[in-house]
Amino acid sequence: MDKMLFNIIRLKVMSTLISVDTCDFNYLLKVTESTKGNLSIQLKKLGEAKYINVKKCFENNYPKTRYKITSKGVRLFEKFFSDIQILKEN
Amino acid sequence: MESKEHIEIINQMINKTKEQLRPFSLNLIFWGALVSVMSIIYFNVLHLFETDMHHIIFWTIIPFFGTIFMTNYNIKMGRKIGYETHLSRTIKIIWSTFGIAWVFIILLSSLQGFAGGTIQFLILFTSAICLLISGILIKYLPVTLGGISILLILTLSALIPEISYTYVNLFCLNLGFTIPGLFLYFHRSDE
Numbered sequence: 719m720d721k722m723l724f725n726i727i728r729l730k731v732m733s734t735l736i737s738v739d740t741c742d743f744n745y746l747l748k749v750t751e752s753t754k755g756n757l758s759i760q761l762k763k764l765g766e767a768k769y770i771n772v773k774k775c776f777e778n779n780y781p782k783t784r785y786k787i788t789s790k791g792v793r794l795f796e797k798f799f800s801d802i803q804i805l806k807e808n
Numbered sequence: 809m810e811s812k813e814h815i816e817i818i819n820q821m822i823n824k825t826k827e828q829l830r831p832f833s834l835n836l837i838f839w840g841a842l843v844s845v846m847s848i849i850y851f852n853v854l855h856l857f858e859t860d861m862h863h864i865i866f867w868t869i870i871p872f873f874g875t876i877f878m879t880n881y882n883i884k885m886g887r888k889i890g891y892e893t894h895l896s897r898t899i900k901i902i903w904s905t906f907g908i909a910w911v912f913i914i915l916l917s918s919l920q921g922f923a924g925g926t927i928q929f930l931i932l933f934t935s936a937i938c939l940l941i942s943g944i945l946i947k948y949l950p951v952t953l954g955g956i957s958i959l960l961i962l963t964l965s966a967l968i969p970e971i972s973y974t975y976v977n978l979f980c981l982n983l984g985f986t987i988p989g990l991f992l993y994f995h996r997s998d999e
Contacts, residue, residue: 726817
């Protein structure tokens with residue numbers, strides 16, 4: 719089983735990113751019901767493990783970060799999902 | 809945490825993401841209404857247009873500002889929503905392609921010296937195809953029917969050549985854009 723997705727915030731982030739094309743930090747903050755600091759740390763970990771792509775840009779002179787799941791992230795998320803389903807059935 | 813709880817979290821997160829089709833419906837209403845008004849004005853001031861360039865300017869300047877206005881609105885809505893689904897990205901690509909096709913139709917028509925009716929036919933035909941694809945993708949029948957109705961009106965206008973361009977434009981734009989847009993706006997407003 720993938721240890722990376724055992725963390726509830728990381729699992730929430732990956733579940734959100736699997737259902738959207740891209741999203742921003744504020745949306746992830748809203749849906750994960752986490753704190754800014756904790757979410758930033760978990761996003762950094764996911765980014766370092768290449769589960770997600772992080773794109774930083776400027777909108778109206780304000781920094782904005784957009785997140786997108788990578789193909790590796792999709793593959794590992796699907797594997798995690800099938801693993802927990804097998805575990806549940808057993 | 810148990811595997812059952814993991815599955816529950818995944819389900820909850822996926823269900824939190826809703827398709828946001830209100831901006832798309834407002835785009836349909838805006839373009840339907842704008843081009844309908846433009847058509848009425850055009851056929852009432854047609855006698856003032858002396859050269860082909862006047863016609864081309866009329867049909868490019870106003871839609872150009874309309875495009876700027878709606879692009880700005882779409883960007884603002886995208887920021888406000890905070891996410892973009894795969895479906896809304898696909899819809900965006902389809903209509904951006906229509907925008908490029910529209911520019912090329914105008915550009916090539918002015919070079920080839922096509923008649924107004926041909927340009928109108930090409931633009932409406934392309935928009936009907938885009939509406940059809942969009943309607944099928946979002947699984948919303950009024951939008952699909954909007955595309956079909958434009959194709960039917962174009963077929964009728966080819967069979968009855970003496971029919972006024974104004975009526976063709978008004979029927980196509982309202983049946984294809986404004987009415988399906990209003991249906992979509994009120995249908996999805998509760999989400």
